[in-house]
Amino acid sequence: MSFAGMGGRRGRVTQAGLHLGLIVACLAVLMPIVWVTRVAVVPASMSYSPGLLPQVSSENFEALFAGRFPRSYLNSLIVAAGSVILAMPFAVTLGYAFARFGTAGRVGRFSVLATQMLPPVALVLPAFAILRSLHLTDSLFGLTLVYAALNLPFLTWIMMGFFRGIPVDLEWAAMTDGATAAQAFRIVVLPTALPGIAAAGVLGFILSWNEFLFALVLSGPRTATIPVALAGLQTSNGVQIGTVAAGVVLAVLPLIVASRFIQRFIVEGLTFGAVK
Amino acid sequence: MARITLDRVSRVYGSGAVGVHEITLDVADGEFLILLGPSGCGKSTTLRMIAGLEEVTSGRILIDGRDVTGLRPRDRNLAVVFQSYALYPTMTVRANIGFGLKMRGMATDAIGARVEEAATLLGLSPYLDRKPAALSGGQRQRVALGRAIVREPEAFLLDEPLSNLDAQLRAEMRAELVRLHRSLGRTIIHVTHDQVEAMTMGDRICILRAGRIEQVGAPLQVYANPANMFVAQFLASPPMNFLPARLEPDEGLALDLAPGLRWPVPAAHDGWGRASNSSVALGLRPEDIHPHPAAGRVPFDVEAIAVEALGPETIVTGRIRAAPHLPALKVRLGRGPVPRLGETLVVHADLSAAHLFDPESGRVIPRLARGAVQ
Numbered sequence: 001m002s003f004a005g006m007g008g009r010r011g012r013v014t015q016a017g018l019h020l021g022l023i024v025a026c027l028a029v030l031m032p033i034v035w036v037t038r039v040a041v042v043p044a045s046m047s048y049s050p051g052l053l054p055q056v057s058s059e060n061f062e063a064l065f066a067g068r069f070p071r072s073y074l075n076s077l078i079v080a081a082g083s084v085i086l087a088m089p090f091a092v093t094l095g096y097a098f099a100r101f102g103t104a105g106r107v108g109r110f111s112v113l114a115t116q117m118l119p120p121v122a123l124v125l126p127a128f129a130i131l132r133s134l135h136l137t138d139s140l141f142g143l144t145l146v147y148a149a150l151n152l153p154f155l156t157w158i159m160m161g162f163f164r165g166i167p168v169d170l171e172w173a174a175m176t177d178g179a180t181a182a183q184a185f186r187i188v189v190l191p192t193a194l195p196g197i198a199a200a201g202v203l204g205f206i207l208s209w210n211e212f213l214f215a216l217v218l219s220g221p222r223t224a225t226i227p228v229a230l231a232g233l234q235t236s237n238g239v240q241i242g243t244v245a246a247g248v249v250l251a252v253l254p255l256i257v258a259s260r261f262i263q264r265f266i267v268e269g270l271t272f273g274a275v276k
Numbered sequence: 277m278a279r280i281t282l283d284r285v286s287r288v289y290g291s292g293a294v295g296v297h298e299i300t301l302d303v304a305d306g307e308f309l310i311l312l313g314p315s316g317c318g319k320s321t322t323l324r325m326i327a328g329l330e331e332v333t334s335g336r337i338l339i340d341g342r343d344v345t346g347l348r349p350r351d352r353n354l355a356v357v358f359q360s361y362a363l364y365p366t367m368t369v370r371a372n373i374g375f376g377l378k379m380r381g382m383a384t385d386a387i388g389a390r391v392e393e394a395a396t397l398l399g400l401s402p403y404l405d406r407k408p409a410a411l412s413g414g415q416r417q418r419v420a421l422g423r424a425i426v427r428e429p430e431a432f433l434l435d436e437p438l439s440n441l442d443a444q445l446r447a448e449m450r451a452e453l454v455r456l457h458r459s460l461g462r463t464i465i466h467v468t469h470d471q472v473e474a475m476t477m478g479d480r481i482c483i484l485r486a487g488r489i490e491q492v493g494a495p496l497q498v499y500a501n502p503a504n505m506f507v508a509q510f511l512a513s514p515p516m517n518f519l520p521a522r523l524e525p526d527e528g529l530a531l532d533l534a535p536g537l538r539w540p541v542p543a544a545h546d547g548w549g550r551a552s553n554s555s556v557a558l559g560l561r562p563e564d565i566h567p568h569p570a571a572g573r574v575p576f577d578v579e580a581i582a583v584e585a586l587g588p589e590t591i592v593t594g595r596i597r598a599a600p601h602l603p604a605l606k607v608r609l610g611r612g613p614v615p616r617l618g619e620t621l622v623v624h625a626d627l628s629a630a631h632l633f634d635p636e637s638g639r640v641i642p643r644l645a646r647g648a649v650q
Contacts, residue, residue: 169360173356173423174375174379175350176327176354177375178427
């Protein structure tokens with residue numbers, strides 16, 4: 001492969017340098033993933049031994065499933081999906097109002113993001129106090145509620161961006177065609193924004209899935225999510241590195257699926273409304 | 277059937293900017309009216325106010341004498357075709373065309389029949405199950421038209437529907453719209469900034485500038501009798517030439533353009549007498565400057581400083597030899613030898629077709645003293 005204007009010896013040297021740089025960068029990104037996978041699939045006793053795959057064993061996964069991990073996995077799924085489902089209707093309607101009617105003005109729209117600008121540590125104690133007064137600590141619903149609140153501002157902004165990309169002509173056309181404003185939103189705008197809603201939903205899911213601090217403070221052993229459960233494997237008897245690695249591999253799986261999904265939808269979302 | 281009346285309609289925005297200023301206009305039932313003007317002149321705003329998509333700040337809009345100013349768009353029974361076509365991207369062509377009927381609660385079978393009928397009329401039958409994204413620009417534009425036609429509205433409001441098409445398709449669609457207007461017999465208000473569309477499609481043109489009406493009339497009548505310099509310049513391409521001059525009494529009247537450049541005014545133009553001894557703007561269309569002499573034409577020399585050979589005609593931009601400080605003139609020459617750059621041509625101004633304007637107000641100075649229609 002060669003780029004126009006980069007022929008000749010000098011061009012080849014530049015190419016080689018470029019590829020070398022890219023290979024190093026790829027390795028830097030991929031090595032941790034490769035190594036975690038490797039540690040997960042070799043017996044615990046060989047976690048630190050040399051060689052890529054001295055022996056393959058499911059020992060680490062068995063150890064993981066013998067403990068509370070399956071429960072935590074389910075908790076994470078419930079909390080992450082639940083928070084998105086809870087926040088999305090508000091994000092969609094608020095984002096639409098912001099985009100189409102300029103509701104709340106510039107200052108209002110920005111102040112929605114205020115909680116995103118604070119360090120999470122500043123929010124975790126008030127959140128704890130509120131949940132305790134509602135008897136919702138150590139409860140999946142409580143954690144879902146908090147994640148929904150944390151996700152709402154940024155989901156709203158993402159939705160606002162998508163709605164801005166949908167031409168107002170579409171609604172006008174629907175309204176002259178006989179639809180009410182609400183029908184125009186429901187029948188025309190919402191389906192057009194669906195790729196955006198899906199993309200925002202997946203982003204919200206990933207954020208909740210990875211969240212550690214709030215889960216640590218607000219959950220108990222029964223309601224721990226994956227990040228908390230994995231942190232729990234660093235015991236006083238040392239870190240059970242093989243089991244942690246197995247947990248990480250399983251925790252990353254939904255994210256890989258989600259990122260493929262989101263890629264497709266974001267690209268589709270960018271081109272979908274553009275009927276000109 | 278719909279007669280659309282605008283009674284001192286204004287649109288003022290929250291910021292205080294005036295979009296449309298006290299427009300009064302009467303569109304007859306079955307008329308094809310063109311709203312023409314440069315971008316930002318308020319033509320699309322006017323259209324949207326008629327459709328009910330934009331708030332009316334003051335004034336009234338009547339359809340067949342019924343005040344619809346406060347009515348929702350859906351209650352006006354008008355169809356709008358947007359510049360962007362505004363096709364619903366998630367629906368098939370069939371669903372797009374049938375949407376308005378569905379919203380009005382028509383039975384599915386009846387919708388199907390009406391959609392098929394409209395699709396046949398517009399040559400869209402093979403594409404009924406496609407989504408808009410899988411259609412060409414021309415096909416999308418037809419779907420947008422189909423969506424409007426199928427509802428059998430009282431009137432059609434078209435907001436620059438041809439501006440996204442290429443030149444050839446635009447010419448075809450122009451003819452098609454005129455044909456549709458004839459066969460449907462409905463009122464059409466067509467917004468455009470394209471003067472070819474304005475001249476060829478409408479029964480009347482309404483020319484807007486900065487939210488005000490400059491002139492309303494039949495295309496050829498407006499072309500022949502522009503009310504002011506703006507209309508004279510806007511409604512033709514290349515636009516009318518303007519030359520500053522003084523009108524002096526001289527065995528009748530004469531236009532004094534520069535020392536040694538004095539053109540006699542045709543005796544019939546007695547209306548110009550009242551501008552005697554004052555500064556005027558002489559308006560001469562490029563097609564009223566001829567390469568050949570004839571009675572009543574005034575010869576003068578121009579140096580060609582730009583030449584656009586278009587095939588059927590050649591547009592020469594020329595500087596007047598005797599008065600190089602005057603604005604350069606556009607001259608429209610027919611088919612024939614194409615002049616070279618720098619060449620001096622003898623051309624002949626037909627002053628019987630010339631217009632005079634007041635350079636201050638821009639208003640036309642009528643040719644005839646009694647203000648008779650020419």
